[in-house]
Amino acid sequence: MNHCLAFKKLLPYLEKERRLKHTNAILYYDIATLCPEKALGDEANLLDYYSTQMAEICQNEEYARLVKEGLNDLSASPMEKRLFRMLFNEVELLGKMPLEDYMKYQSAISASNEMWRKYRPADDFGSWLPYWQKLIDLSRHVADLERKPGMKTRYDACLDSYEPGETEEYLDAIFLPLKKRLIELLAIAKKKQKAYALPPIKRYPVSKQKELSYRMLSIIGYDLKGGCLMESAHPFSNDDFRHDARLTTKFLVEDWRSNVFTCLHEGGHCLEFQNKPREMYDNYVESAATAAICETHSRFYENIVGRSEEFAPFLKKVAAETLDPEIAGIDDLAFYRLINKIEPWLIRCEADELSYCLHIVIRYEIERDLINGKIEGKDVPAIWKRKYREYLGVEVPNDKDGCMQDTHWSEALWGYFPSYALGNIYGAMIAERMEKDIGFRECLRKGEFATILKWFADNDFRYDWMEPGDWIRKVTGSPLTSEPYIRYLTAKFGE
């Protein structure tokens, strides 16, 4: 393969980084699943050891110089250019910030996260606040350093680090009409739901549910020879490794649906890793896809496929075969309603399809104002409660399941939350495109899941290394718009 000179010079660093990253991913998976309790401390040490080596690469002067050289290399291919831009973002901050300040920021993150772990179970926001406010102040400083010319707000710098090119102005224009429509649809759906009774959810042991997980993964085209499935407290998938796309799930004996949709979500992520072209790996851009692009595929398989009327009969059949023959007797429409129950409540992770984006919009509005300095950490619990009441009709009884529920803010992941909503929005745009290209709904109805996966491989996954604005234009032919998503939700949940 023909690479530009800067790429060739960087190659030893890239190889080392990839090996370290792969080792860490295996350790991370092990810690979350198999690792014996007594060995947890040792493995956490190993993880630290390799993470430090990765950070050392970013701090290496020659590496930083080569990355900058790459940025200016006119013979670089588009993939190489994207790689250099990504690497530059990593080394740039260190160039602008004295190492001492950078370490201070890192330790503020560790302290805030550690204290969040300590005070969240005790529902003690007040004791966490000093650590968090310190992190907020430092994060504002870091965002000021990262802010590029032309960025209108400080929060734009945060957004740009996850979704290059994304701005607050643009997101406001996307989220505002979406929020308005979601609130209306929620009221309609709740009213409609009152008119019918749902079949009861019975309890099923983990052993039966596990069988159902494997069947679901095989239906969507997940290659078990290049992955593995285990159980963990917080489900996730190990990304970026072509021959090693592992996932985890969580089993609730009292609600089998949770495992099914977790498998479809994490399985959706893994389909992307397993079906990227070799070229992306050869150019070291296999992990260039932004969080929103990754969430597009997971949420596509979880919701647009998994919770569709066309998929419901497949799921029902497999659930009857693995969990309970009685499930076969449930009427198709009742079963479809069962997997689409609308129930706005406190927790984002287990929100229904309709409420989900409202959880995100609330977080977006709060973190935007927080980073821009319009509000302070102490104001957040009250604002959180007010917005949950206004948007979702949910009373928040405490902070533990309120503004302290997610780990993101304790770790300074400002600008990450919008990715989840963007994933839904991109997914609906893609579904409309796929409908035109291959008759997506008909494929679903006939169970032609391989055709759907092939469409993704040919038209989407191979462009995932691009910046999101370019990627979505390439995949669907149009720029980001929430209209298809609003159309999709209206068709599904409207009058």
Ligand SMILES: [Zn+2]
């Ligand atoms: Zn995900």
